[in-house]
Amino acid sequence: MANRVTINADLAAGTINRNIYGHFSEHLGRCIYEGIWVGEDSPIPNTNGIRNDVVAALKNIKIPVLRWPGGCFADEYHWKDGIGPREARKRMINTHWGGVVENNHFGTHEFLMLCEMLECEPYISGNVGSGTVQEMSEWVEYMTFDGVSPMAELRQENGREKPWKVKYFGVGNENWGCGGNMRPEYYADLYRRYQTYVRNYGENKIHKIACGPNNDDYRWMDVVMREAHWMMDSISLHYYTVPGEWTAKGAATGFTEDEWYSTVKKALWMDELITRHSTIMDRYDPNKRIGLIVDEWGTWFDVEPGTNPGFLYQQNTIRDALVAGVTLNIFHDHCDRVQMANIAQVINVLQSVILTEGEKMVLTPTYHVFDMYKVHQDATLLTTSIDSAEYAHKDQKIPQVSVSASKDSEGRIHVSLCNLDNQSGADVEIDLRGLTGLNLTVSGTELTASIKDAHNTFEQPDAVAPTAYQAFSVNGTTISAKLSPMSVTVLELIAE
Numbered sequence: 161m162a163n164r165v166t167i168n169a170d171l172a173a174g175t176i177n178r179n180i181y182g183h184f185s186e187h188l189g190r191c192i193y194e195g196i197w198v199g200e201d202s203p204i205p206n207t208n209g210i211r212n213d214v215v216a217a218l219k220n221i222k223i224p225v226l227r228w229p230g231g232c233f234a235d236e237y238h239w240k241d242g243i244g245p246r247e248a249r250k251r252m253i254n255t256h257w258g259g260v261v262e263n264n265h266f267g268t269h270e271f272l273m274l275c276e277m278l279e280c281e282p283y284i285s286g287n288v289g290s291g292t293v294q295e296m297s298e299w300v301e302y303m304t305f306d307g308v309s310p311m312a313e314l315r316q317e318n319g320r321e322k323p324w325k326v327k328y329f330g331v332g333n334e335n336w337g338c339g340g341n342m343r344p345e346y347y348a349d350l351y352r353r354y355q356t357y358v359r360n361y362g363e364n365k366i367h368k369i370a371c372g373p374n375n376d377d378y379r380w381m382d383v384v385m386r387e388a389h390w391m392m393d394s395i396s397l398h399y400y401t402v403p404g405e406w407t408a409k410g411a412a413t414g415f416t417e418d419e420w421y422s423t424v425k426k427a428l429w430m431d432e433l434i435t436r437h438s439t440i441m442d443r444y445d446p447n448k449r450i451g452l453i454v455d456e457w458g459t460w461f462d463v464e465p466g467t468n469p470g471f472l473y474q475q476n477t478i479r480d481a482l483v484a485g486v487t488l489n490i491f492h493d494h495c496d497r498v499q500m501a502n503i504a505q506v507i508n509v510l511q512s513v514i515l516t517e518g519e520k521m522v523l524t525p526t527y528h529v530f531d532m533y534k535v536h537q538d539a540t541l542l543t544t545s546i547d548s549a550e551y552a553h554k555d556q557k558i559p560q561v562s563v564s565a566s567k568d569s570e571g572r573i574h575v576s577l578c579n580l581d582n583q584s585g586a587d588v589e590i591d592l593r594g595l596t597g598l599n600l601t602v603s604g605t606e607l608t609a610s611i612k613d614a615h616n617t618f619e620q621p622d623a624v625a626p627t628a629y630q631a632f633s634v635n636g637t638t639i640s641a642k643l644s645p646m647s648v649t650v651l652e653l654i655a656e
């Protein structure tokens with residue numbers, strides 16, 4: 161059966177906030193140390209200690225926002241340990257992640273310098289679980305106060321005269337779990353108290369993000385919204401795609417057909433989670449002033465054999481590319497509520513876009529999806545519908561194809577299509593309505609593979625890479641496309 165897609169080029173459904181293409185970097189495993197920070201004396205080419213290759217790769221995908229320092233690490237992090245001369249900074253054990261030494265060489269100045277290099281917005285997660293109100297308040301003052309104050313003077317002593325611009329600030333992380341094991345009632349009260357002292361200084365306006373639920377914890381959402389909605393700008397949601405159980409998640413490569421299927425099926429659950437959480441938010445915020453920020457999402461598999469279990473290092477295959485593609489399509493669909501999302505995590509941890517080994521760097525299939533999809537950043541979402549064939553496995557069924565379409569500021573339409581089936585191709589008929597011109601020029605890019613765990617290695621970095629897509633024909637305003645099995649395709653349409 162053909163999959164039928166209708167795209168209404170003249171019916172806007174909202175704006176796709178570029179921050180949906182955000183990333184997350186935690187002091188976890190080899191994300192910060194080795195992945196980003198190598199130090200000024202490293203033989204790996206760097207600028208002020210930060211890897212040049214990684215900065216160039218992230219700039220290429222137009223990284224809009226980067227979250228730091230955690231994750232669970234955030235509620236154990238005391239920011240004053242990470243300022244001042246590096247040799248004098250405290251050395252400690254990263255008790256949460258792998259029990260390794262944290263030398264605090266990457267701190268506030270280094271993170272904000274990284275964001276300046278990447279030309280992206282910083283998103284800082286503050287410590288509610290084990291930190292004080294004063295500590296959080298002083299951090300904001302240190303970063304953003306332009307005047308005479310103890311924290312501004314301390315910042316200047318440490319070499320930064322002018323404050324930084326910091327917009328996004330999270331008041332705690334996973335406070336229902338690693339961030340303090342709180343009840344939503346208790347967290348809501350703490351949120352109200354802590355956020356009072358997260359101040360706007362001068363022109364700097366902080367966008368305050370409350371800690372939201374895990375997965376389908378609808379009660380958490382309801383209570384925190386009920387008790388504090390008027391004091392927040394956004395609330396977070398965390399959902400990871402785990403093919404198996406938490407105790408036996410499944411391998412990143414060499415997985416079974418069942419595991420492929422459960423992975424892509426579970427990725428689709430994001431749609432229901434956002435829909436139901438948004439419905440609760442609508443009760444307290446019908447005008448949708450408050451954003452839902454999915455600031456941790458992505459695949460979570462068993463770690464690569466022989467690696468530190470606390471480092472969460474996993475390979476990344478064409479299956480991850482499909483998870484990324486359908487999840488980003490889902491975020492587009494909910495762009496009225498989802499204002500930001502941050503895939504976990506940017507380098508060497510969970511569903512990374514980049515893996516490194518010493519001086520070597522490899523771009524993962526997930527990276528290529530972010531590269532292909534960057535055309536959607538800040539574009540107008542177009543009203544689109546799909547009548548998809550079914551992708552059945554044993555007694556289960558899901559739609560085979562996922563689609564999203566947007567129009568950019570120059571009038572170009574981009575259509576992203578994911579075929580979740582790793583064995584069957586998909587015929588897709590795209591009916592375009594409301595075009596401004598009838599002379600249609602179509603081009604495309606495809607990411608696919610011939611085996612379901614195809615991935616890039618340091619020896620074969622381009623095993624999974626985008627290629628020009630030509631398996632389509634155009635007849636008037638209809639495009640007939642043949643999608644390869646397990647593929648992500650982005651079409652560009654210019655109507656003149």
Ligand code: AHR
Nearest residue numbers: 230231232233333334504
């Ligand atoms: O991304 C890894 C961890 O997952 C984060 O530290 C935590 O917030 C979540 O449980």
